[in-house]
Amino acid sequence: MLRRFWLFFAQAVTVLLALMFIISTLKPQWLQHQGQFGRQLAEPIVALREVAPGIGGGHHAEDSYADAAQKAMPAVVNVFSSKDGSLPPDPRQNDPLFRYFFGDRNKNGKQHQQPAANLGSGVIVSPDGYILTNQHVIDGADQIEIALSDGRTTNAKVIGVDPETDLAVLKINMPNLPTITLGRMDQTRVGDVVLAIGNPFGVGQTVTMGIISALGRNHLGINTFENFIQTDAPINPGNSGGALVDVNGNLLGINTAIYSRSGGSLGIGFAIPVSTARSVLESIITTGTVTRGWIGVEPQDVTPEIADSFGLKQKSGAIVAGVLQGGPADKAGIKPGDILLSVNGEEITDTTRLLNVIAQIRPGTDAKVHLERKNKDLDLDVLIGKRPPPPKQPEQEDGEGDDNGG
CATH class of the missing domain: 2.40.10.120 (Thrombin, subunit H)
Structure with missing residues (x-):
């Protein structure tokens, strides 16, 4: 029984080898077609690997x-x-050993x-x-x-x-x-x-x-x-x-x-x-x-609380808290308590807006100021002056404020 099985197996292998020999001799393109099919399966994977580096930040990536x-x-x-x-004075200067190795003061007695x-x-x-x-x-x-x-x-x-x-x-x-x-x-x-x-x-x-x-x-x-x-x-x-x-x-x-x-x-x-x-x-x-424009007033924002306290109908603008004596606003007739509503037709919503609008006007020119005084509207012409330089701030100590946070 076992002998018959091995005889059948040997005959089958012999027939297959003979068939492969005949095909490779008479129809070799059949075997080449199978090889090309195998390569076609692999080629898309290679192509994707070549494109992939450009997807994540290549030179022409849209993002x-x-x-x-x-x-x-x-x-x-x-x-x-x-x-x-x-x-600044170093507290370790009181240590004689520290002064020996690191020095004390210079010849002039200064730090x-x-x-x-x-x-x-x-x-x-x-x-x-x-x-x-x-x-x-x-x-x-x-x-x-x-x-x-x-x-x-x-x-x-x-x-x-x-x-x-x-x-x-x-x-x-x-x-x-x-x-x-x-x-x-x-x-x-x-x-x-x-x-x-x-x-x-x-x-x-x-x-x-x-x-x-x-x-x-x-x-x-x-x-x-x-x-x-x-x-x-x-x-x-x-x-x-x-x-x-x-x-x-x-x-x-x-x-x-x-x-x-x-x-x-x-x-x-x-x-x-x-x-x-x-x-x-x-x-x-x-x-x-x-060079910026200036009128010489101390403004304050009109808040809803201030409006309610003073019974003002105006809920926004800049209220004049003080007027510089002899300044442009004083000469034009602006008084403390006036609410500045617009300058040259530009609405004044708060003190920041007032400063920016006035600053953009060339000194020596007239500006039309619309204001409210005791719940009555009033227009005044103000000769714009030149904004004085800000007071010099005291110098900061070394190492402080190096970058203003940014």
């Missing part, structure tokens, strides 16, 4: 902002400022001097070397050094500052400077994607991405004139003075401050809009300073 970053990054510079300062360093960013806005940055980045500096993205470094000269918007204009003299294109705020909307470019924590040039969370933010107590772009693009210390750009790499704002309880980004950052920055830049380059 990549590489082109915008590469366009704007060369024009964003690192700003290093320094000033001389005295070290050892140590320069205080400040770090921020800036944006080159013209081929002839004008740079926009924050005033607090270079405030009180004895020396300002600019480091370009291509590795070049040079010293910068301060052309002018505007503390009331926290902007400063610097100038460097170097050939072949990259510049940034200024964007347009009238085409900017909440929800637009933006990139923040700067030098956070001194780690080197960095790009972060987010969206515009709000426009026209004010009443923050950061600057006198506030009209901030709010963004959730991560902004950290060292980003101050850097660029906020759109998806085309155009400048939308100068990063200025963040809301933070820890010193790091919490997703609420503020940038000065390019419209304000352009106006300050042109004024400083032309005249060396920023």
